[in-house]
Amino acid sequence: MIMMGDLIRRWQRGWCLARRIPDGIPVDGGVEVRCDQPGRQVEVFALRADEEPDSVARLAARVAASDVTTWLTVTTTRPRDVEATIRAGGLEPLDRPEWLMSVDLAGHPRPAPVGPYQATVDVDGPVVTVVIHHGSGELAARGQMAVSGADAVADKIETMPAHRRRGLASALMGALAGAAVERGARTGLLIASADGQHLYSSLGWRREADVLIARRP
Structure with a gap:
C-alpha cells in the first residue's frame, strides 16, 4: 500500500532539488518550503490529509495567519472533503486541477525526436535537463528531472506553441527518463x-x- 505522505514528501524533496531551493521544514502534519517565487514566498505541503483530516484544518489556519504570501498544497484521494476543510479555514482553492502521478522509469517509452529536431541532455549535479531544438536553432521543448535517491521528479516540462503536436513532449519525457535511469532512478x-x-x-x-x-483570497 502506498503511503501518500511518503510519496508527496519524496516528490517535494525532488522538486526542491529541481528548483534549487532548500528542503522543507517539518510542521504540524506537513512540511514548509521557502520557495521565494513571484506571488508565492512560502508553500506548505500537507502530508497526512487522508490519514489525519484534522491536520489539513491546522495547516489551513497556519497559512491563513501567515504574514507572507503562502500557499497550501494538499495531496488527497478525498478532494471534496479536503476542499470543504480548506474553505472553512478561510482559504480559496485555485481553479487548477492537478494530479500526483508516478511511473516505473525502466519501462518508460523513449521515442526519439523526428527530424529536423534534435535533443540535448545536460547534467548539473542531481538535475538532468533536456532541450530540444529545431534544425533552425529555435527552441522547441525543454524540461528537467531531479534525481533524489531512487526517485526522479519531473519539473518545468514545456513545448513551445509553434512546435506542439509533433511528438516532442513524448520525446522530451523519454530522454529525461533514460537519463534518470542511468543515474540510478527507478520511480x-x-x-x-x-x-x-x-x-x-x-x-x-x-x-x-x-x-x-x-491561498488566502
Whole structure:
C-alpha cells in the first residue's frame, strides 16, 4: 500500500532539488518550503490529509495567519472533503486541477525526436535537463528531472506553441527518463496540470491522487 505522505514528501524533496531551493521544514502534519517565487514566498505541503483530516484544518489556519504570501498544497484521494476543510479555514482553492502521478522509469517509452529536431541532455549535479531544438536553432521543448535517491521528479516540462503536436513532449519525457535511469532512478514522480495529464497517462504514468492548491483570497 502506498503511503501518500511518503510519496508527496519524496516528490517535494525532488522538486526542491529541481528548483534549487532548500528542503522543507517539518510542521504540524506537513512540511514548509521557502520557495521565494513571484506571488508565492512560502508553500506548505500537507502530508497526512487522508490519514489525519484534522491536520489539513491546522495547516489551513497556519497559512491563513501567515504574514507572507503562502500557499497550501494538499495531496488527497478525498478532494471534496479536503476542499470543504480548506474553505472553512478561510482559504480559496485555485481553479487548477492537478494530479500526483508516478511511473516505473525502466519501462518508460523513449521515442526519439523526428527530424529536423534534435535533443540535448545536460547534467548539473542531481538535475538532468533536456532541450530540444529545431534544425533552425529555435527552441522547441525543454524540461528537467531531479534525481533524489531512487526517485526522479519531473519539473518545468514545456513545448513551445509553434512546435506542439509533433511528438516532442513524448520525446522530451523519454530522454529525461533514460537519463534518470542511468543515474540510478527507478520511480518517476510529477504533479501534472490539466493540460499535461493526457500526455503523461499515454506514457504510462499513473494517477496516485488529486492535488489541491489554495491561498488566502
